[in-house]
Amino acid sequence: MHLGVDTVCPTPQIVSPSSYVTFLVQISGLGAMETNGLPTDEPSTAEITVLSPRRSYITVAVLCYVNLINYMDRYTIAGVLLSIQKFFDITDSTSGLLQTVFICSFIILAPIFGYLGDRYNRKFIMIGGLSVWVVMTLSSSFYFWLLVLLRALVGTGEASYSTIAPTIIGDLFSGAKRTVMISAFYIFIPVGSGLGYIIGSSVANATGDWRWALRLNPILGSLGLLLLAVLCPNPPRGASDGHGGSTIEHTSYLEDVKYLLKNKSFVWSSLGVTAMAFLTGALAFWTPIFLSRAQVAQGIQPPCNTEPCDTSDSYIFGVVTVVTGILGVSLGSTISRKLRDRVPNADPLICAVGMLSSAPCFFAAIVLASTSIPATYVFIGIGETLLSLNWAVLADILLYVVVPTRRATAEALQIMVCHLLGDAGSPYLLGSISDALRTYQPDSHTWSFRSLEYSFLLCPFVGVLGGLFFLMTALYITKDRKNTENLFMSNTVSLGLYLTAPLSVCFRGV
Numbered sequence: 001m002h003l004g005v006d007t008v009c010p011t012p013q014i015v016s017p018s019s020y021v022t023f024l025v026q027i028s029g030l031g032a033m034e035t036n037g038l039p040t041d042e043p044s045t046a047e048i049t050v051l052s053p054r055r056s057y058i059t060v061a062v063l064c065y066v067n068l069i070n071y072m073d074r075y076t077i078a079g080v081l082l083s084i085q086k087f088f089d090i091t092d093s094t095s096g097l098l099q100t101v102f103i104c105s106f107i108i109l110a111p112i113f114g115y116l117g118d119r120y121n122r123k124f125i126m127i128g129g130l131s132v133w134v135v136m137t138l139s140s141s142f143y144f145w146l147l148v149l150l151r152a153l154v155g156t157g158e159a160s161y162s163t164i165a166p167t168i169i170g171d172l173f174s175g176a177k178r179t180v181m182i183s184a185f186y187i188f189i190p191v192g193s194g195l196g197y198i199i200g201s202s203v204a205n206a207t208g209d210w211r212w213a214l215r216l217n218p219i220l221g222s223l224g225l226l227l228l229a230v231l232c233p234n235p236p237r238g239a240s241d242g243h244g245g246s247t248i249e250h251t252s253y254l255e256d257v258k259y260l261l262k263n264k265s266f267v268w269s270s271l272g273v274t275a276m277a278f279l280t281g282a283l284a285f286w287t288p289i290f291l292s293r294a295q296v297a298q299g300i301q302p303p304c305n306t307e308p309c310d311t312s313d314s315y316i317f318g319v320v321t322v323v324t325g326i327l328g329v330s331l332g333s334t335i336s337r338k339l340r341d342r343v344p345n346a347d348p349l350i351c352a353v354g355m356l357s358s359a360p361c362f363f364a365a366i367v368l369a370s371t372s373i374p375a376t377y378v379f380i381g382i383g384e385t386l387l388s389l390n391w392a393v394l395a396d397i398l399l400y401v402v403v404p405t406r407r408a409t410a411e412a413l414q415i416m417v418c419h420l421l422g423d424a425g426s427p428y429l430l431g432s433i434s435d436a437l438r439t440y441q442p443d444s445h446t447w448s449f450r451s452l453e454y455s456f457l458l459c460p461f462v463g464v465l466g467g468l469f470f471l472m473t474a475l476y477i478t479k480d481r482k483n484t485e486n487l488f489m490s491n492t493v494s495l496g497l498y499l500t501a502p503l504s505v506c507f508r509g510v
Contacts, residue, residue: 007172050146060181061320062231064188066224067128070158070451072199073101073137074218077151079200079314080210082292085208092438092452096431099285103424105155107416110163114412116251116394118405123234130225133157138218145476157221163412170407173234176337183333183392190388193284198316201311202432236394241328244305256409265348265401266410268473272283273394274336274418275466279459280387281423282430283362284321287316290456294369295447320381328354328388336393344481347393352377356390356467361386363460366453368421387463396446396509401480403487409413430455446483 077084077098077196116125136153146166166185173181200213251259259267291313295301301310320416332350339346369376402410430452437451 022206023319029304032426059172059232059279060169062224062227063169064134064185066221066228067165067185067193068188068192069217069221069224070133070161071189072196073133073154073214073221074158075193075196075284076213076217077428078288079197079202079318080213080311081285081290082304082311082314083204083210085289087320092431092434094426094431095143097149098151098280099425099427099445100153101152103270103281103419105152105426106159106162107420109159110412110415111409112412114162114409117167117408118256119128119301121234122164122232122408123232126164126232127225127229128176129157129160130221130228131157132220134221134225137214137221155217159382159412159415162415163408166395166399166411167407168232168235171404179333179392179396182395182399183329186391186395187326189327189391190329190384194318194321194323194325195408197288197314197321201314204311207215244335247480251405253409256406257413259406260402260410260413262482263401264476265473266398266414268469268476269348269351269394269397270414270417272348272355272469272473273414274396274422275462275469276355276387277418277422278462280428282426282456282459285427286452286456287380288317288432290449290452291317291373293445293452294376295373297370297446297449298373300373311454313507316377317380320377321384324381324384325391326390326403327387329391331385333392335389336396343508344478345474346399346469348477350393351390351397352467352470354386354467355463355470358383358386359460359463359467362463363457364488366456369453370449395478401477426459428482430458433458444452452454 081095084090084098097262113125113129133154133156135157136150139150166182169181169185170178183259199216203213203216271485288311292301292304296303304310332354335350336347339350343349361379365383366378368379380433380492398410398414399407433455434451437454438448441447
């Protein structure tokens with residue numbers, strides 16, 4: 001087959017794999033750093049675009065922005081939940097349903113997007129999911145049961161994005177730089193969550209209507225959609241590892257799942273993430289209302305009888321979440337980079353320490369809420385910092401114990417399990433326990449606080465369980481990481497040629 005290109009190529013020279021330009025000549029065709037306009041990532045003779053470091057950093061910045069907006073939207077409702085309860089006259093369990101239906105759609109759709117993300121153009125998949133997210137979020141701010149229905153459909157956008165975005169970052173960077181970029185991406189989970197409380201409560205107070213808090217996010221999301229379409233590439237899977245994508249033949253979904261279930265590090269870390277999701281989901285959704293009821297029980301502030309309700313607790317909790325999130329993620333990734341070369345299982349040990357040490361802090365915060373709000377905030381801050389150590393480290397664990405062509409499926413399965421058994425049910429479960437206890441003294445403001453306090457006590461025990469799961473991960477991670485590297489290398493069908501010549505690819509025929 002003649003490619004119609006007769007330009008004489010410069011002689012290739014072998015250089016260090018750290019070179020940012022990697023040209024790959026594959027058995028079945030020409031590999032690419034990006035195949036423009038193609039629906040899949042299979043080798044092609046299409047035009048090749050080599051991604052510069054600057055383009056890669058811009059891509060991460062766009063992905064971080066969209067991640068920020070996603071988490072802002074997820075917790076905007078929690079920031080104005082007191083007003084929503086008063087407006088619709090709903091109970092705690094019904095309020096928890098708002099978060100549960102969102103997470104349930106997330107659970108159902110994540111495996112589908114994971115399957116697609118390992119086989120088709122990831123950029124197009126994210127654009128489609130985010131488009132649905134923008135429309136559904138804007139439409140969900142009118143009636144309660146419409147709000148419940150459309151909040152479920154909002155999960156489409158997050159399912160498409162959360163399963164795929166980390167794998168793109170994993171294919172743009174490797175080694176310590178990948179850890180830094182993944183940390184930058186995941187730092188926007190606590191930052192976005194905190195801003196959701198802050199902006200939600202601020203917009204509701206400024207407009208006197210909680211619904212406007214929900215309408216701001218799709219406007220910001222539209223900008224993210226535009227940036228995603230214009231600036232984000234679709235790098236081949238495994239490009240950052242020097243294998244240029246498609247080095248392992250695509251397998252069936254069932255084979256991918258079997259592979260992941262045999263990966264003990266993936267299984268145990270996923271159980272740890274599930275416990276973390278249960279804990280963070282419950283605390284994030286109910287803490288502002290819990291603190292508000294604590295102050296009503298102490299006589300510090302009056303109960304909310306007319307809308308809009310006082311959302312100052314949401315604002316303060318949002319600020320605490322932003323600060324502790326930045327501190328915790330930065331600290332966790334720094335410790336990981338310092339220890340990883342000396343302690344092979346450092347990452348799961350960091351996660352275990354974070355979970356186990358945060359549990360007593362949250363227990364103290366729950367118990368002290370009836371007597372001292374400042375002390376409660378102090379322990380919440382310490383607990384959130386310790387919990388945030390895990391965010392970037394968890395993502396890095398998945399990326400190096402799973403081969404590139406199965407990473408999106410792994411992300412999807414982990415998301416499905418951690419939400420199904422974690423934060424899909426925890427807000428509703430705590431609300432149901434609170435409602436059941438509240439029936440004993442339904443008209444007492446003090447008992448309204450106590451019922452939620454007693455339901456909250458479940459969270460620290462789940463945190464301890466999560467810490468034990470991460471300790472189990474630490475027993476297997478060194479072996480599983482080595483197995484992944486060996487599997488990847490043994491299936492390699494491409495030859496990496498690292499060129500110092502001008503950036504051009506030339507053929508005279510195949």
